[in-house]
Amino acid sequence: MKNTFVLFGILFLILNTSCSIIDMKGFSSGYKNLSEGERSAVIDKTGQPLSTLSNDGNVYLVTASDLLHEMKRHKKTLLYIWSPECKSPGDNLLLKMESYCRSNDITLVIIQEYFSFKSIPDQNQLSAPIYGINTQYYKSDQCSRYTNRFILELTGKEEKEISYSRYFLFEEDKLRQTGNTYIL
Numbered sequence: 752m753k754n755t756f757v758l759f760g761i762l763f764l765i766l767n768t769s770c771s772i773i774d775m776k777g778f779s780s781g782y783k784n785l786s787e788g789e790r791s792a793v794i795d796k797t798g799q800p801l802s803t804l805s806n807d808g809n810v811y812l813v814t815a816s817d818l819l820h821e822m823k824r825h826k827k828t829l830l831y832i833w834s835p836e837c838k839s840p841g842d843n844l845l846l847k848m849e850s851y852c853r854s855n856d857i858t859l860v861i862i863q864e865y866f867s868f869k870s871i872p873d874q875n876q877l878s879a880p881i882y883g884i885n886t887q888y889y890k891s892d893q894c895s896r897y898t899n900r901f902i903l904e905l906t907g908k909e910e911k912e913i914s915y916s917r918y919f920l921f922e923e924d925k926l927r928q929t930g931n932t933y934i935l
Contacts, residue, residue, distance in 0.1 A: 778893070779894060780892050781865045782866050782892070784866075785868070789868045792809045792868070793809070793812060793883065794811050794812065795811075795812045795885065796812060796817065797814055797817060798814075798817065801821045801880075802821065806878055806879060807880070809881075810863055810881050811881070811883065812882070812883050813884070814884075814885050814904065818830065818860060818882070818905065819905065819924045822860075822923060822924045823924045825858040825923065826923065827855075827920065827921065827922055828858045828921040829848070829857050829918065830918070830921065831848060831917060831918055831919075832918075833864060835863060835864075836865075836867055845861060846877065861877075861881050862882050862883070862901075864898055865894050866883065898910065905926075906929070907926075914931070915931075916929035916930055
């Protein structure tokens with residue numbers, strides 16, 4: 752009986768403190784919950800050049816193929832799949848990552864895993880544009896499904912094969928390393 756209470760207590764803590772799929776934010780793309788103004792800031796760039804994009808407050812929808820094509824232009828790229836509602840252990844994680852990448856001559860690509868405009872940091876402070884996964888292209892609005900399809904196209908590996916990594920280091924368009932920390 753005591754073990755049952757302990758198990759329920761641990762389960763309760765996990766469900767209330769993790770960024771897992773059980774949290775409603777992150778279960779779906781969240782696009783349907785956006786206001787008209789927020790929807791107008793979501794711009795589909797699938798199949799279009801990305802090199803001229805800057806951080807202007809918009810979220811640009813892309814596919815893994817779009818990014819792989821763009822990454823050919825850069826010696827090194829760090830791609831980060833960002834869950835905006837998940838709080839990082841440090842403050843200003845995106846700004847710290849951008850600073851790290853800039854000082855190490857690495858192009859930073861931030862993929863917003865699902866839509867949550869209230870969680871986007873002050874856009875004027877970042878120079879890297881924020882990208883979103885084109886859910887229509889991946890034929891799903893379920894976050895885990897379209898993210899896994901995106902990662903499979905990006906890396907050729909299932910998400911679970913790469914330990915659910917959030918960071919992907921590329922040399923040109925070749926995957927070199929994955930991990931759960933940005934200092935690779």
